Amino acid sequence: MLHTVNKSPFSHSGLETCLRFAGEGDVILLLEDGVLAAVSDTSRSALIEEALKTIPVYAIDADVQARGLEKLIDGVKLASYADFVALLEGHVSQAWL
Amino acid sequence: MSDTKKVMITVRKAPHGAIYVHEAIEVMFIVASYGMDLSVVFIDDAVFALKGGQDTRALGIKGFMASIGALVDFEVEKVYVDRQSMQDRNLTEVDLVFIGEDEDTEEQVKPKVLDSEAIRALMLEQDSIISL
Numbered sequence: 001m002l003h004t005v006n007k008s009p010f011s012h013s014g015l016e017t018c019l020r021f022a023g024e025g026d027v028i029l030l031l032e033d034g035v036l037a038a039v040s041d042t043s044r045s046a047l048i049e050e051a052l053k054t055i056p057v058y059a060i061d062a063d064v065q066a067r068g069l070e071k072l073i074d075g076v077k078l079a080s081y082a083d084f085v086a087l088l089e090g091h092v093s094q095a096w097l
Numbered sequence: 098m099s100d101t102k103k104v105m106i107t108v109r110k111a112p113h114g115a116i117y118v119h120e121a122i123e124v125m126f127i128v129a130s131y132g133m134d135l136s137v138v139f140i141d142d143a144v145f146a147l148k149g150g151q152d153t154r155a156l157g158i159k160g161f162m163a164s165i166g167a168l169v170d171f172e173v174e175k176v177y178v179d180r181q182s183m184q185d186r187n188l189t190e191v192d193l194v195f196i197g198e199d200e201d202t203e204e205q206v207k208p209k210v211l212d213s214e215a216i217r218a219l220m221l222e223q224d225s226i227i228s229l
Contacts, residue, residue: 001220017109017141020181021217094107094220095228 001026002091005034009044014096019047021094024054027087029079031060038076039069048073060084103134105223111142113153113160118146121229122164128227129172136175136223137168138216139208144182147208149194162194169197169206176208179216 003022009015015037022028028051030038037048038059048057058079059072079087087093106125110117121143128135139147146165153160168176176196183189195205211219220226 001217013141014109017182020213021220023217092220092223092226094226097109097228 002087002093003028004093004095005030005037006032006095006097008033009037009047010042015044015047018094018096019051022051022055026055027091028055028057029060029084029087030057030076031063031084033063035059035063035067035069038064038072040071040073045073048076052076058083058087101132101134102224103136103222104128105220105226106135106137107226107228108137108139108143108146109141110229112146112151113156113158117229118143119161122161122168124227124229125168125173126164126171135173136177136219137173138177138179138219139182140179140216141182142186144178144186144188147178147193147196148188149192151194165194165196167197169199177211177216177219178208180210180212183210 003018003026005015005018005028007014018028037044039045051057052075056077058077061078061080064078106121106128108118108121112118125135125137151160151162178193190207190210193207196208197206198204199206
């Protein structure tokens, strides 16, 4: 299953709920304000760090660049929109809006 | 029956502050009317949409309680609630509304409370998930 998160983890609970439902074999994709969860050494970094132990985490490159985010958590992979489409084609997806 | 599409609707928004839950219920009735294998799941603040005692008259809006009370009658039969979301909000099964009548037993039925693992297993079975 593909989980997409598009809200900031600093103001919304979507990512935390997502992580409660995500499991092995799933993929998490951060987009829009959701990419803020991928920044290292924040009060919310532990969420993605913990997820990465079992689940691959992607962040949309355009959203990362737009926000000038340079310090990302090790292991978070950048994804293009084409990558996003490929992920959607391969999984049933749940959007944690 | 194997070509019947399995569709899930997940709702996470609180009722009444915005139109999301109202719209989600409309979508449930539409999907069910197409004869798809529909399940619906209420997670996070959306669990308040299934709480008994809601009365929107003082807000001057119609609300959707009549629709919620008739879900089963309109073929929206697989209605699930996330246990953790309820616990986080001090809600128990006693607080939940009836969503219709069982066709066979004629007993009033409530949404089914499930753990996140069980909900995840259902998600994995779906052809499509509509997130609202």
